[in-house]
Amino acid sequence: MTDEENSSAATATALNNNHHHSLYDDDGRPKRTGTVWTTSSHIITAVIGSGVLSLAWSIGQLGWIGGPLVMLFFSLVTLYTSYFLADSYRVGDPINGKRSYTYMEAIDNILGGKNFIFCGIMQYTNLYGTAIGYTIGAAISMMAITKADCIHSSNGKNPCPVSGNRYIIGFGAIQLIFSQIPNFHKMAWLSILAAVMSFTYSLIGLGLGIAQVAENGTFKGTISGAEAETHAKKVWAIFQALGNIAFAYSYSNILIEIQDTIKSPFEVKTMKIATKLSIATTTTFYVLCGCIGYGAFGNAAPGNLLTAFDKPYWLIDIANLALVIHLVGAYQVYSQPLFAFVEEQAAKKWKVVEKEHKIQIPFLPSYNLNTFRLVWRSFFVVVTTFISMLIPFFNDILGVIGALGFWPLTVYFPVEMYIRQKKIPKWCGSWIVLQSLSMFCLLVTIAALIGSVAGVVLDLKTYKPFSASL
Numbered sequence: 001m002t003d004e005e006n007s008s009a010a011t012a013t014a015l016n017n018n019h020h021h022s023l024y025d026d027d028g029r030p031k032r033t034g035t036v037w038t039t040s041s042h043i044i045t046a047v048i049g050s051g052v053l054s055l056a057w058s059i060g061q062l063g064w065i066g067g068p069l070v071m072l073f074f075s076l077v078t079l080y081t082s083y084f085l086a087d088s089y090r091v092g093d094p095i096n097g098k099r100s101y102t103y104m105e106a107i108d109n110i111l112g113g114k115n116f117i118f119c120g121i122m123q124y125t126n127l128y129g130t131a132i133g134y135t136i137g138a139a140i141s142m143m144a145i146t147k148a149d150c151i152h153s154s155n156g157k158n159p160c161p162v163s164g165n166r167y168i169i170g171f172g173a174i175q176l177i178f179s180q181i182p183n184f185h186k187m188a189w190l191s192i193l194a195a196v197m198s199f200t201y202s203l204i205g206l207g208l209g210i211a212q213v214a215e216n217g218t219f220k221g222t223i224s225g226a227e228a229e230t231h232a233k234k235v236w237a238i239f240q241a242l243g244n245i246a247f248a249y250s251y252s253n254i255l256i257e258i259q260d261t262i263k264s265p266f267e268v269k270t271m272k273i274a275t276k277l278s279i280a281t282t283t284t285f286y287v288l289c290g291c292i293g294y295g296a297f298g299n300a301a302p303g304n305l306l307t308a309f310d311k312p313y314w315l316i317d318i319a320n321l322a323l324v325i326h327l328v329g330a331y332q333v334y335s336q337p338l339f340a341f342v343e344e345q346a347a348k349k350w351k352v353v354e355k356e357h358k359i360q361i362p363f364l365p366s367y368n369l370n371t372f373r374l375v376w377r378s379f380f381v382v383v384t385t386f387i388s389m390l391i392p393f394f395n396d397i398l399g400v401i402g403a404l405g406f407w408p409l410t411v412y413f414p415v416e417m418y419i420r421q422k423k424i425p426k427w428c429g430s431w432i433v434l435q436s437l438s439m440f441c442l443l444v445t446i447a448a449l450i451g452s453v454a455g456v457v458l459d460l461k462t463y464k465p466f467s468a469s470l
Contacts, residue, residue: 056293220298239451247402
């Protein structure tokens with residue numbers, strides 16, 4: 001049989017099968033129905049998270065020209081590498097190639113071997129960091145609510161210092177419970193709720209910022225950004241701002257999962273349009289939030305924008321509450337894939353792990369208790385909660401996570417997979433361009449990492465562990 005006959009025979013079989021399997025896709029999974037709109041909304045929900053709140057501070061470190069330029073740079077890099085990822089959803093052939101269901105699987109299928117292990121380590125360090133960042137962020141918001149109410153009830157006479165530990169522990173306790181619900185992150189209402197919440201606090205922050213600018217009658221801030229005591233500290237702050245902005249754009253690791261919801265056979269095309277739409281939307285929103293926040297408070301813009309406002313206190317309470325609810329969900333959305341991965345690996349090694357016990361709780365459906373799941377997930381939550389109490393610096397942590405994830409996950413792997421998929425020969429024009437981009441981004445990552453770690457070290461000098469306060 002010639003190749004042509006082969007392919008026409010394959011088409012004929014496919015057509016016959018199609019008739020029977022209209023409920024399933026080519027991989028036997030239930031038919032995917034995702035469109036440009038559903039895909040864009042998934043991406044936007046995933047991206048617009050707590051990263052928004054640190055943008056005013058980041059622009060403050062970079063100044064009026066540097067800030068928006070750096071954001072543009074990150075959005076363009078993210079756009080290109082998201083395109084590369086879209087081309088890596090199916091191995092080899094864009095229409096009939098084998099699908100990858102997760103980012104890790106795509107790397108295993110296309111690059112294989114050591115890359116897979118390196119990616120696993122990066123992705124899971126990143127998830128750990130994100131869980132810590134979210135715990136601190138939620139605690140800061142709960143503290144802000146308590147503080148605002150206390151200041152309001154004392155008519156501003158009492159400065160109301162608030163200690164943070166009980167809030168960090170409270171958030172940890174909520175996560176202990178939710179972590180035990182398997183596949184909690186796949187509940188449809190959760191992502192809708194998260195989307196509504198993230199837009200609530202982002203828009204309130206934006207609105208209050210605009211009101212503050214109007215009240216000042218001018219835009220604050222300078223071309224060179226915030227002053228620092230020494231040149232070194234200024235450099236660290238700029239580098240840390242790079243990490244924070246990288247964190248705000250870090251969502252490459254869920255793009256493949258999102259692409260896996262799109263209607264066949266338009267996955268790549270749909271994904272590219274959706275990526276373009278959502279990155280344009282996000283960048284506009286980010287630049288707005290960051291610039292308005294910086295314009296409102298100038299070089300004094302705080303690491304978490306919502307802590308800058310003190311009235312109208314009820315509106316700020318709503319924003320902080322929305323942030324807490326969003327972070328409770330986001331924590332699970334980010335952690336559950338890690339939980340599942342560790343449990344799969346453990347189940348491969350030890351058969352005992354899969355044992356489940358049925359438990360009847362009054363008034364609730366019966367629950368399958370798995371001892372390993374109970375112990376391992378609780379361990380994860382307890383450790384992240386403990387670290388959050390040890391070093392409660394929202395910005396520094398975001399910077400470290402953003403830096404760690406940016407080059408490997410957002411740039412290096414997508415570029416390598418693209419080169420492999422498109423069979424680009426070494427040392428040709430486009431290969432050199434791609435590798436230079438990758439090298440440049442590696443330098444950005446190293447800078448951001450150094451800056452953020454320096455930030456943590458500087459903060460630790462003046463800080464006693466376990467004494468978070470607002």
